Amino acid sequence: MPQNPAPRSAKRPFRLSALITLTTLLLTGTLLTLFQYHQLSRVMLSTSAELFERLNVQVETQLKILYQPPSQSLNLLSLGDLAKTRELSERLPHLPSFAQVLQDNPQLNSVYVGWPDGDYLMLRPLLAADNQNRFDAPEQASLMAWHVQNENGERSVTFLFMSQQLxxxxxxxxxxxxxxxxKRPWYIQAQKADEQIATLPYSFFSTRQFGTxxxxxxxxxxxxxxxxxxGMLSKTLHEQRITxxxxxxxxxxxxTVIAYQDIQRLQHTAQANDLSLKRFNQLGSTLLAALAMDGYRQERRITRELEGRNWIIQQQRIGLRGIQDTYLAVLVPEDELLADAYRIRSQSIWLSVAIFLVLLPILWFAGRLRRQPDFK
Incomplete structure (x- = not known):
């Protein structure tokens, strides 16, 4: 006669053992995942100081690249014969030198010279659409020369619109x-100095753009x-963003903010329609406004909870030509800095759940097989 199937109670230890095994695997996987996430977060946060320092060096290097080549060009121009000329006809043959400086230094807005008698000669590129519109330039014009002549107490102002070949x-x-x-700040400062100077940011006369x-x-x-x-300084910062x-x-x-990734927020209209630069508590950011409450002359690295996020903040003094007391502030949300750690944690948790879900039907099926009656 066939043997009776094993009692149901005899299978319960197997089910209990399987459940304990699965639960142990799931808890072990979760604990390992959390440990891995914690360790990875510690490593990433500890190396963030090195990351911030490297960023600081990169920004200073990029600023030197912006300033150094045109600085050398100005030194050469100041030694040439253009400074000795008196008429526009004598000055036009020197415009190729200005054009070459602009070509070699696309970060420049213009190159010019002012004379002690009030004469002036500038060359600016017209590639940007706003310059084309501002000066109502012919469509085929690539460059514009601006000449001011003082003669016998009379002034004449001439715009020369030119092709790329002048x-x-x-x-x-x-x-x-x-x-x-x-009367311009660059002229006044240069007359008082033997060496080349760099001005504080101010509003340019012809374009009302801010610059140095x-x-x-x-x-x-x-x-x-x-x-x-x-805008060029701000573009440099935008290219260095970490996250x-x-x-x-x-x-x-x-x-006073000198460079920021959103250039439109840098300036505002004060009284008498004069433009001025904003301080960074005026940029429309509650984050920056809260940071400004601690004072501007700060050199530190801190973590703050602002705008619903933890931010890693570093403020450090840097060297910028013409402005001795200059600082670089870097603010990075911690969740973006630790994005890789978050991703690995999520992947590990889902992997543990997937293993649990795969093993669950296998063990259930094994339990079913053990419940089959033995007909031997």
Missing amino acids: SIIEARLMADDGFDPR TLAKRAPNGAVFGADLTL PSSKLLIYSGDG
Whole structure:
């Protein structure tokens, strides 16, 4: 006669053992995942100091790249014969030198020279659409020369729109707008210095863009200058961002922002329609406003919970030409900095769950096989 199947109670130890085994595997996998995440987070946070330091060096290096080549070009221009000329006809043959400086240094907004008698000659590129519109330039014009001539107490202002090869497309006599190079900050500072100078950020006369000027006085008193917009400095910061939401800004000791990834937020209109730069507690960010409450002259690395996120913040003094008291602030959300650790943690947890789900039907099927009656 066939034997009776084993009692159901005899199978319970197997089910209990299987359940304990699965639970142990799941807990072990979870604990290993959390341990791995914790260790990886510690490593990433400990190396973030090195990352921030490397970023600081990269920003300073990029700033030197922006400033050094045009600085060398100005030194050479100041030693040339252009400073000795008196008429536009004598000055036009020197424009290829200006054009070469602009070609070699695309970060520049313009190159120019101002004379002690108030004469002035500038060359600027017109590749940007806003410059084309601002000066109502002919479509085929690539460059614009701006010349101011003082003769016998009378001033004449001329715009020369040129091709890339410096062929004159249109010469346009303009109304006198009162521009006098001798009253501009770059001219005044250069006249007082033997070495080349760099100005604090200010609003350019013709474009109302904010920027800084490199200037060098020639032996006869003429001053050569080159403009660099704050937009170029901000572009440099944008390219150095560590994570998508990280914030980088360069500011002076009084909190005035010199470079920020959103250039449109840097300036605002004050009284009498004068433009001025903002301090970083005025950029529309509660994060930066909260940081400003501690003061601007800070050199530190801290973690703060702001705007619902933990932020790793480093403020460090850097060297920027023309501004002695300059700081770089780097703000990085911790969750983005630890994104790889979060990803590995999630993958490990899901892997543990997947193993549990795969083993569960296997053990269930094995239990079913053990319950089959033995007909031997």
